[in-house]
Structures are given as C-alpha cells and as structure tokens.
Amino acid sequence: MGLLSNRVERSEIKPGDHIYTYRAVFAYSHHGIYVGGNKVVHFTPEQNRITASSSSSLDTISSLSYSCPTFPDCGFRQPHSGVALSCLDCFLKKGSLYCFQYSVTPSVFLTKVRGGTCTTAASDSPETTIHRAMYLLQNGFGNYDVFQNNCEDFALYCKTGLLIMDRLGVGRSGQASSVVGAPLAALLSSPLKLLMPSPVGVATVTAGMYCMSRYATDIGVRSDVIKVAVEDLAVNLGWAGGSETEEEGSTKQIAN
Numbered sequence: 001m002g003l004l005s006n007r008v009e010r011s012e013i014k015p016g017d018h019i020y021t022y023r024a025v026f027a028y029s030h031h032g033i034y035v036g037g038n039k040v041v042h043f044t045p046e047q048n049r050i051t052a053s054s055s056s057s058l059d060t061i062s063s064l065s066y067s068c069p070t071f072p073d074c075g076f077r078q079p080h081s082g083v084a085l086s087c088l089d090c091f092l093k094k095g096s097l098y099c100f101q102y103s104v105t106p107s108v109f110l111t112k113v114r115g116g117t118c119t120t121a122a123s124d125s126p127e128t129t130i131h132r133a134m135y136l137l138q139n140g141f142g143n144y145d146v147f148q149n150n151c152e153d154f155a156l157y158c159k160t161g162l163l164i165m166d167r168l169g170v171g172r173s174g175q176a177s178s179v180v181g182a183p184l185a186a187l188l189s190s191p192l193k194l195l196m197p198s199p200v201g202v203a204t205v206t207a208g209m210y211c212m213s214r215y216a217t218d219i220g221v222r223s224d225v226i227k228v229a230v231e232d233l234a235v236n237l238g239w240a241g242g243s244e245t246e247e248e249g250s251t252k253q254i255a256n
Contacts, residue, residue, distance in 0.1 A: 019032060043150070043154035132157065161227045
C-alpha cells in the first residue's frame with residue numbers, strides 16, 4: 001500500500017481493517033469491515049436481499065446463503081436490514097482488494113485525487129471496530145442512502161464512532177463528497193474562463209477547488225461530528241420504532 005494506491009494483498013489485512021473494492025470498471029467502490037475468518041461485514045441496499053423472488057417467504061436471513069458454496073452463512077443478514085456478513089470472495093466479486101487509510105496528513109489527503117480512499121480522522125481499536133460491525137449486523141444501520149448513509153458511511157462509523165449532527169447534508173462518505181465537489185468546483189471556476197485565457201490555468205484552479213471541497217467535508221476536520229456509542233445509535237438517529245428499543249437505549253445511556 002503506497003501513496004498513490006491503497007491496494008493490498010489478502011495476507012496483509014487484519015481483523016478490524018476497513019477494506020474496499022471497485023465495482024463497474026472503477027465507477028464506484030464498495031466498502032466493508034474485515035472481521036477475520038475470511039468474513040466481511042458490509043452495508044448494502046435492503047432490496048439486494050431478495051435475489052430469486054419477491055415473495056415474502058424469501059424475505060429471510062437465509063435468502064442469500066445458497067449463492068456461496070464455500071461458506072454456509074455467507075449472505076447472513078437480519079430481515080429488513082442492509083447490513084450483511086459475506087465471505088471475502090463474495091465481497092470482492094473478483095475485484096482487487098484495497099485498505100482504507102486513517103490518520104493521514106492533510107497533504108497526503110489532498111494527493112488522493114479520488115475520494116473514498118482515506119481520512120484524516122483517527123480510527124479506534126480493531127476490537128471496538130469489530131464490536132460495532134457485529135452489533136450493527138444484528139441491529140441494522142438504518143435505511144441505505146447513496147449520499148447520506150452508504151457502505152462507506154457504515155465502515156467509517158465502525159472505525160471511528162463518528163456521526164454528523166446535520167443529517168441534511170452530505171454524509172461521511174468521501175465518494176459522495178467527490179460526486180458533489182466535482183460539479184461544484186467546475187461551476188465555481190466557470191467565471192474564471194473570462195479572466196484566464198489559458199485552459200491549464202482554469203483546470204488548475206478547478207482541481208484546487210475540488211480538492212479543498214473534499215477536505216472540508218472530511219470527518220477528520222468537520223466540526224459538526226459527534227461520537228455516538230453503537231448501542232445508542234438507533235435512538236440517537238430515530239431508527240428505534242418500538243418502546244422496547246428506546247427503553248434498552250436509555251438503559252445503556254444510564255449505564256455509561
């Protein structure tokens with residue numbers, strides 16, 4: 001794993017690592033937490049659970065288990081949850097393996113032109129990371145949203161415990177920030193074409209604006225993030241629907 005690429009070999013990853021792989025010819029990346037034993041916990045849209053029929057009888061934990069001949073529990077997930085446990089092979093889908101970087105310096109962050117590869121935020125211990133991932137496997141991570149609550153957001157939370165207080169903006173995901181930042185940088189730099197006849201000058205300014213917009217939305221530098229215990233996550237974000245869950249969350253808060 002170097003400055004320009006986070007690609008690693010399978011022998012290099014350790015339990016608690018935030019890993020990812022690219023899909024659709026590098027169009028986007030899919031993220032998860034490696035929990036050891038060749039298993040990955042990751043977050044996907046809930047509808048991906050049903051692969052053979054839309055019948056409610058298939059809306060169960062075992063709906064994906066038949067697709068992997070190696071691990072019987074591959075595809076495990078609770079009903080109405082997008083958090084799944086998969087083997088590393090099924091997670092990668094023949095793609096390359098990459099390891100997300102934490103505690104990078106601002107200069108290193110800005111050299112990573114593509115979002116969703118690193119953050120300036122510090123990660124918690126591997127044990128804490130795995131605990132969060134396994135807890136969310138049993139209790140869910142809310143509704144999947146490509147901009148505010150996606151697979152990268154899930155992995156970032158498992159590693160840091162950080163949540164953004166303002167749920168109306170872009171989430172923690174570096175990919176989402178890149179999607180928003182690139183058009184915004186191009187829009188803001190458009191008037192400069194009248195002042196800079198050189199295309200190189202305009203391109204340089206646009207690239208600079210894009211990098212700064214990514215940096216400004218990184219969870220390591222944002223001021224609107226808070227640390228939330230995984231046991232309190234559902235209550236804090238309003239995912240808990242029943243009084244039993246709310247009572248359990250309150251008990252956890254008192255205990256802490």
